[in-house]
Amino acid sequence: MTEARPERADAARNRRAILRATEELLSRHRPEQISMEQIAAAAGVGKGTVFHRFGSRMGLMVALMQERAYALEEAVRTGPPPLGPGAPPDERLIAFVDAIVDVVGRNKGLLAALGHAASSAGRPDLKGHEGDDGDGHPLHRFWHGHISALITARRPDLDGDLLAHILLGSLQSEPVLRMLERGEAERLAGSLRALIAGMFAAPSGEPASGEPAGNSV
Amino acid sequence: MTEARPERADAARNRRAILRATEELLSRHRPEQISMEQIAAAAGVGKGTVFHRFGSRMGLMVALMQERAYALEEAVRTGPPPLGPGAPPDERLIAFVDAIVDVVGRNKGLLAALGHAASSAGRPDLKGHEGDDGDGHPLHRFWHGHISALITARRPDLDGDLLAHILLGSLQSEPVLRMLERGEAERLAGSLRALIAGMFAAPSGEPASGEPAGNSV
DNA sequence: TAGACAACTGGACCGGCGGTCAACTAAGCT
DNA sequence: AGCTTAGTTGACCGCCGGTCCAGTTGTCTA
Numbered sequence: 387m388t389e390a391r392p393e394r395a396d397a398a399r400n401r402r403a404i405l406r407a408t409e410e411l412l413s414r415h416r417p418e419q420i421s422m423e424q425i426a427a428a429a430g431v432g433k434g435t436v437f438h439r440f441g442s443r444m445g446l447m448v449a450l451m452q453e454r455a456y457a458l459e460e461a462v463r464t465g466p467p468p469l470g471p472g473a474p475p476d477e478r479l480i481a482f483v484d485a486i487v488d489v490v491g492r493n494k495g496l497l498a499a500l501g502h503a504a505s506s507a508g509r510p511d512l513k514g515h516e517g518d519d520g521d522g523h524p525l526h527r528f529w530h531g532h533i534s535a536l537i538t539a540r541r542p543d544l545d546g547d548l549l550a551h552i553l554l555g556s557l558q559s560e561p562v563l564r565m566l567e568r569g570e571a572e573r574l575a576g577s578l579r580a581l582i583a584g585m586f587a588a589p590s591g592e593p594a595s596g597e598p599a600g601n602s603v
Numbered sequence: 604m605t606e607a608r609p610e611r612a613d614a615a616r617n618r619r620a621i622l623r624a625t626e627e628l629l630s631r632h633r634p635e636q637i638s639m640e641q642i643a644a645a646a647g648v649g650k651g652t653v654f655h656r657f658g659s660r661m662g663l664m665v666a667l668m669q670e671r672a673y674a675l676e677e678a679v680r681t682g683p684p685p686l687g688p689g690a691p692p693d694e695r696l697i698a699f700v701d702a703i704v705d706v707v708g709r710n711k712g713l714l715a716a717l718g719h720a721a722s723s724a725g726r727p728d729l730k731g732h733e734g735d736d737g738d739g740h741p742l743h744r745f746w747h748g749h750i751s752a753l754i755t756a757r758r759p760d761l762d763g764d765l766l767a768h769i770l771l772g773s774l775q776s777e778p779v780l781r782m783l784e785r786g787e788a789e790r791l792a793g794s795l796r797a798l799i800a801g802m803f804a805a806p807s808g809e810p811a812s813g814e815p816a817g818n819s820v
Numbered sequence: 821t822a823g824a825c826a827a828c829t830g831g832a833c834c835g836g837c838g839g840t841c842a843a844c845t846a847a848g849c850t
Numbered sequence: 851a852g853c854t855t856a857g858t859t860g861a862c863c864g865c866c867g868g869t870c871c872a873g874t875t876g877t878c879t880a
Contacts, residue, residue: 392856393856394847394856394857395847395848396846396847396856396857396858397847397856397857397858400857400858421837421838422837422838422839423836423838431858431859432858432859432860433838433839433859433860434839434841434857434858434859434860435857435858437838437839438857438858438859439857441839442838442839443838443839530778544794544797545790545793545794545797548779548782548790548791548794549794549797551773551776551778551779551782552773552776552779552795552798553773554776555773555774555777555778556770556772556773556776557772558772558775558776559768559769559771559772559773559775560772561747561768561772562765562768562769562772565765565768573762573765576762577761577762577765577766577769578769580761580766580802581769581802584798584800584803584804585797585798585802587801587804610827611826611827611828611875611876611877612876612877613827613828613875613876614827614828614829617828617829638866638867639867639868640865640866640867643831648830649829649830649831650830650831650867650868651829651830651831651868651869651870651871652828652830654867654869655827655829656828658868659867659868660868821880822879823878823879823880824877824878824879825877825878826875826876826878827874827875827876828873828874828875828876829873829874829875830871830873830874831870831871832869832870832871833868833869833870834867834869835866835867835868835869836865836866836867837864837865837866837867838865838866839862839863839864840861840862840863841859841860841861841862841863842859842861843858845856845857845858846855846857846858847854847855847856847857848853848854848855848856849853849854850851850852850853
């Protein structure tokens with residue numbers, strides 16, 4: 387980022403205009419009914435420019451999401467605890483999930499757009515290539531890596547990698563996204579916290595049966 | 604189901620041929636690169652027939668999924684414990700989640716197809732209708748309702764509705780789906796079980812901090 | 821068996837999409 | 851001012867989901 391100067395002034399201006407227009411449209415319409423042409427028109431540029439800058443629909447969405455999540459990434463890497471390094475894994479994970487819910491909540495349709503874009507992903511000119519290795523966007527990569535590492539740090543006996551996918555995946559679900567749009571971010575964060583607390587508290591593998599803990603009802 | 608006779612013989616034959624062809628294609632290709640024309644051709648019928656029978660892409664996918672999950676639904680409603688009524692909520696939930704993972708695992712691309720179809724959902728002739736109430740397919744409805752009820756039965760203090768969405772949503776995540784395709788269904792079921800056990804075990808709201816339980820590392 | 825009718829069928833057709841490209845334009849260097 | 855080259859553009863392409871109606875065929879009645 388902040389490269390010497392490989393980008394011309396008008397190009398930079400257009401790139402920002404496109405990003406702005408995209409988030410503008412995203413805040414008003416469902417992502418799957420926003421076409422690339424609409425975005426181009428709203429940004430006041432030609433469609434070709436959009437594709438030249440971002441390569442594809444997914445490229446655009448990823449770029450936008452990355453921009454939005456940049457502050458969070460910095461905070462996690464070098465910021466103060468509990469988000470940044472220094473706090474115990476439990477607290478860091480809770481803080482991180484809270485932060486993610488916040489980011490997602492403030493960027494409602496964006497995750498859904500990412501998911502939708504991922505569906506029609508894959509350059510069409512790359513013939514074959516069926517299998518798709520499945521790297522994922524760098525942003526998702528970072529989020530997943532961080533969560534996974536925190537889980538593993540606290541509970542090496544758990545499958546942190548998979549649990550991180552599960553936690554992150556739940557944010558892509560339509561009903562959850564809709565709830566976020568209704569402003570119930572705190573409700574989601576609360577349940578996620580409960581889930582994490584339980585995950586860290588349970589002795590793993592051992593079902594709750596026979597537990598003397600206060601049984602409800 | 605098993606209606607008196609509102610469906611002609613050839614219509615029934617074609618419906619099954621289309622369903623068969625769809626699952627056949629679904630098992631070989633990623634859902635988003637299967638077009639309705641391909642399905643029609645594979646089933647040996649015209650494209651119009653497919654749309655006449657199922658209304659839309661999503662209608663097809665829902666019908667297929669419903670067919671696949673019918674046995675499970677019956678087992679839950681009237682079958683023997685622990686899946687059916689009679690067992691305590693914990694065991695029923697674990698059994699149900701195991702069963703769902705199994706169904707999803709055996710129908711790999713189907714959930715993804717549903718998700719993808721849901722993106723472009725909404726009859727185009729229904730002008731306006733922006734907001735979309737968001738009922739969801741009856742299948743998802745049933746799954747969510749069952750999980751939600753079991754959670755609430757065992758732990759009324761938790762947000763069963765939301766937690767059910769989170770649990771179900773995690774199955775739609777791309778990385779999880781990919782893992783299922785690699786045959787790691789048991790790994791997923793195991794982590795889900797751990798998550799549920801923790802959810803039921805934790806006293807809710809209370810973070811794991813200060814817990815004397817064996818802290819790793 | 822014959823006739824009639826509705827359900828069903830198929831594929832040409834439509835609007836619109838994501839993505840491409842070659843001709844054009846202008847920013848930045850000297 | 852003139853040149854180089856990144857940047858821009860919109861017509862264009864192939865394809866897709868979905869529609870439509872003329873033609874076909876199963877089924878019911880007599």
